[in-house]
Amino acid sequence: MLDELRNLYQEVILDHGKDPRNFRKPDNANCEATGLNPLCGDRLVVYLSVDESNIVQDAAFLGNGCAISMASASMMTEIIRGKTKFEAEELFRRFHEMCTSDEKADFSDDEDIERLMVLSGVRQFPVRVKCATLAWHTMDAALKGEEEATTER
Amino acid sequence: MAQPQIRDDIGGQYELSRIREDFPILSEEIHGKPLAFLDNGASAQKPRQVIDAVRAIYETEYANVHRGAYYLSEQATARYEGARDIVQCFLNASSRQEIVFAKNVTEAINLVAYSYARRVLEPGDEIIITDMEHHSNIVPWQMIRDERGLVLKYVSCTDDGEFRIEDLARLITPKTKLISLTHVSNVMGTVVPIREVAKLAHDNGAKLMVDGAQAVMHMPVDVQYLDCDFYAFTGHKIYGPSGIGVLYGKAELLDAMPPFLGGGDMISTVTMEKSTWAALPAKFEAGTPPIAQAVGLGAALEYVSGVGIEAIAAHENDLLSYATQQLSSVKGLKIVGTAPSKTSVISFTLDCAHPHDISTIIDRAGVAVRAGHHCAQPLMERMGVSATTRASFGMYNTREEADTLVAALESVRELFG
Ligand SMILES: Cc1ncc(COP(=O)(O)O)c(C=O)c1O
Numbered sequence: 072m073l074d075e076l077r078n079l080y081q082e083v084i085l086d087h088g089k090d091p092r093n094f095r096k097p098d099n100a101n102c103e104a105t106g107l108n109p110l111c112g113d114r115l116v117v118y119l120s121v122d123e124s125n126i127v128q129d130a131a132f133l134g135n136g137c138a139i140s141m142a143s144a145s146m147m148t149e150i151i152r153g154k155t156k157f158e159a160e161e162l163f164r165r166f167h168e169m170c171t172s173d174e175k176a177d178f179s180d181d182e183d184i185e186r187l188m189v190l191s192g193v194r195q196f197p198v199r200v201k202c203a204t205l206a207w208h209t210m211d212a213a214l215k216g217e218e219e220a221t222t223e224r
Numbered sequence: 225m226a227q228p229q230i231r232d233d234i235g236g237q238y239e240l241s242r243i244r245e246d247f248p249i250l251s252e253e254i255h256g257k258p259l260a261f262l263d264n265g266a267s268a269q270k271p272r273q274v275i276d277a278v279r280a281i282y283e284t285e286y287a288n289v290h291r292g293a294y295y296l297s298e299q300a301t302a303r304y305e306g307a308r309d310i311v312q313c314f315l316n317a318s319s320r321q322e323i324v325f326a327k328n329v330t331e332a333i334n335l336v337a338y339s340y341a342r343r344v345l346e347p348g349d350e351i352i353i354t355d356m357e358h359h360s361n362i363v364p365w366q367m368i369r370d371e372r373g374l375v376l377k378y379v380s381c382t383d384d385g386e387f388r389i390e391d392l393a394r395l396i397t398p399k400t401k402l403i404s405l406t407h408v409s410n411v412m413g414t415v416v417p418i419r420e421v422a423k424l425a426h427d428n429g430a431k432l433m434v435d436g437a438q439a440v441m442h443m444p445v446d447v448q449y450l451d452c453d454f455y456a457f458t459g460h461k462i463y464g465p466s467g468i469g470v471l472y473g474k475a476e477l478l479d480a481m482p483p484f485l486g487g488g489d490m491i492s493t494v495t496m497e498k499s500t501w502a503a504l505p506a507k508f509e510a511g512t513p514p515i516a517q518a519v520g521l522g523a524a525l526e527y528v529s530g531v532g533i534e535a536i537a538a539h540e541n542d543l544l545s546y547a548t549q550q551l552s553s554v555k556g557l558k559i560v561g562t563a564p565s566k567t568s569v570i571s572f573t574l575d576c577a578h579p580h581d582i583s584t585i586i587d588r589a590g591v592a593v594r595a596g597h598h599c600a601q602p603l604m605e606r607m608g609v610s611a612t613t614r615a616s617f618g619m620y621n622t623r624e625e626a627d628t629l630v631a632a633l634e635s636v637r638e639l640f641g
Contacts, residue, residue: 073255073588080581080639089640111580112597112604112611135610137578138640196584 079192079199080138083146088138093131093148100129106209106220108201113140117148117209125156130210137202143190144206150183156214163207166190170200238539243531244620246271257590260625265410265438265569265616266594267460270524274464277523278516289515290489290506304515307522308505314525315455316446317472321504324471324478325513329437330360332456332471333404335508336433337364339481340454341402347373349401352430354379354387354416355606356409359599361435365404375399380606385412385561389420400430407439407455411598411614412561413544413569415443422451431477437461441618442540442567444533447472459517463619464524468517471508478504485510528619536619540568543617547626551615554633556641560612568617571598574633576640579613585639586632593629 100118107114115134122128130148135141151159165184170193179185193199201222212220244250249269252259261269281303287296289304305320312320326332341351351365355378369376377400379392392403403425405416418434425432433454439445441462447455454473460466473481483490483501487510492500501507528536547570551557556575574582579595586593594614597604604610615629 076585076588076639079584085640111595112601135578137580139581199580199584202580 075192075195079196081189081192083189084138084142084192087142087145091132091141091145093145094133095131096133097129097131100131102213102216104209104213104218104220106134106205106212106222108136108140108205108222110201110222111136113137113202113205115140115144115206115209117144117206117213119151119210119213121156121214127151127154127156127159132206132209136205137199139190139193139199139202140205143203146187146190147206147210150186151210160211160214163211166207167204170194170203238531238535240539240620240622244622246273246527247620248272248275250620254590254592255588257588260589260591260621260628262615262617262621262625262629263592263594264441264618264621265461265598265614267466268441268463268618269620270463270465270520271527273527274520274523278465278520281516281519286516288512300515303519303522304513307518310522310525311470314440314445314529315470315472316448318448319475322472322475322478324473324505324508325518326456326469326471326508327467327514328460328469329435329456329458330469332458332469333360333433333435334364335471335484336404336454336456336473337368339484339508340431340477341365341374342368342372343482345372345374345401348375348399350375350377350397350399351402351404352377352379352392352395352400353404354381354406356381356385356387356411356414356600356603357404357406358410358435358437359601360437361404361406362602378602381409381412381414381603382563383607384563385409385414385607386563387414387416389417389424392421393424396424396428396430398429400428402431402433404433404435406435406437407445408436408442408567408569409561409600409603410438410569411571411600411603411612412563413438413566413616414561414563415439415565415567417565418450418452422453426451438567438569441528441536443537453477459521459524462521462524462528465514465517465520467514468521470521475504478508483507483510487511489513531619539619540617540621543621543623543626544568544570546623547615547617547629550626550630551633554630555637557633560607560609568621569614570616571612571614573609573612574636577636579611581640582613582633582636585636586629589628589632589635591625591629591632 102119113136118131120129132144193203208220285299287300289301431453434452436457440457459468490510560571583595
C-alpha cells in the first residue's frame, strides 16, 4: 500500500469512519443544517444544541458518505462540544486552511487542530478536500441559522 | 515503455493490440502504473485517427462553414457536411436532413423538449420515462411539465435492473403522447428493447424519443429498423471529440417543428418584421456549429465502423462476462444491475468501503473508474444505494485490466476490511 494512501487513511480515520461518534439525532438540538456535496451526492445533517451563553452543549450528525467525510464529521462533533460559537467558527476557519494549505504550514500551536491533522492527508488528494470539509461547512451553516450548506459555494 | 501483455481472446479476429496502439493515451502511466481506463461510460479516449482529423482540418482546411464563396470555406463546409453523411450512414437514417448536429446529447434532448413537446403536448398529456434515466433525460421533461401542465410518469425497472415492456404498457393511457427512454442504462448497462417499445408507443398514438448516449458505441443502431421518432447520442462517448452531439428525427416531425434557437445559419430570410426558417437540418443549427468536432466525430464513426461494431460488441461481451465473474469473487462485492441483456458496464458496491474511497485508492494502481450517483439519482434511490463504483469497458480494454481492477479492489479490502 502506498504511503500517500496510508497517510490519507490513517487508523484514526478508518476507526471514526467505520464507527462514527455522535451518530444520532439529539432531542434537544436547536440548530441544524443539511450539508450537500452536489458533485458526489453526499448528504449529512448536523445537529447542535447551543445554550444561552453561546456554548455548544451537544453536537451530533446523521448521513452517509465516504470514510473521510464520516470521520471528519465524527471528529468535529467531539471537538466542538464545549466550545463557544465563536471558537467553533474559528476552528472551522483554521481547519479549512489546513486542508487547503501547502504541506509545510504548521498548526502545532493548537491542540484541537493538531488532533485534526490526521485529516490533512487530503492535501495530496485535492478532489477529496470537500469530503473533509463538508461537515464543517454544515456546522457553520447551522450556527448561522442557515438550513443548507453546500461545498459548491 | 513496457506495454502490458495482451491476449486476444476471441479467436484472433479482433486485433486488440493494434487497436490499443491507435489510442496514444493508453500508453501513459498514472502514478507510475500502466493506465487501466475503465471510465468509458463517462467519456471515451480518442484514437489517433480522430486526433489527426481534428488537427488536419485546423491545419489545412479551416474556415467558417456555409458562408464564404472561397476555397477554404467550401472545403470546410464539405468536410462538415461530409460528417453528416457519415452519421446518416452510421444510423441508417433515410435522409441526411434527418441528422441535426448539437453540442451533446443533453442539448439534443432539450431540442426535442422545447421544439416538440412544449409545442405539441397539451396540459394533462403524459410523458413516460424510466427510473434509470440520466438526469439529462429527466430534467428537461420536468421543466416542460411544470411549464405546460403535463404529467411525467416513470416506469420502474426490476430489482435486477431489467426493463420490462409489460410495466411500460401498463402505464400507457390515451393521454400518453411521448415516451423518452434511454437505450442503455449508464449505470447498469441494461439494454432496453427499443424496437418493441416503438411498436407499443405507435400502437398507442405516442412518439418515441431515445437517448442513445450509452448505446451507439456498443451495438449496431439502425433508426429505420428501430422505428423510433427521435434518437440522440453524444460524440465524446464514441471515441470522438466533446462539444458535438447528434439528434436524429423523422423528417416529417422535424419539418413541422419550430426552431430551437434563433440566429445565423438557421434562417431563409430576415426582415425587420419577421424571419423565415431555413430548410432541414439548418433550421436547428443556429450559429457557427462545432466544425472540427463534427469532422472528428465523422472520423470516430469511421474508425468504429472500420473495426466493426459487431466485433467490438463481441469483444466487450467477453470482457463483461470475464469481469463479472472475476468481480464476483471479491468478498463483500455486490453488482447493481444484472439484467440478462447488458452492455459492458458494471456498477457495484463493496461492503467495507464507500465508492469515493475505492476510486481514490484504486486510482493509485492506475485504475480509473467512476464513483458516485452517475447523474442518475432517481435510479440510486430505486436500487436503494447512495452511490456505486462503476467500471465501464470500451473497445480497447483487456481482460488484464479487469484483473488489475480486481487486484486493486483486494487492496481496498486489505485497508478497510
Ligand atoms: C445515458 C446518458 N444520457 C445522457 C448523457 C449526457 O451526455 P452529455 O453530457 O454528453 O450531454 C450521458 C452521459 O453522461 C448518459 O450516459
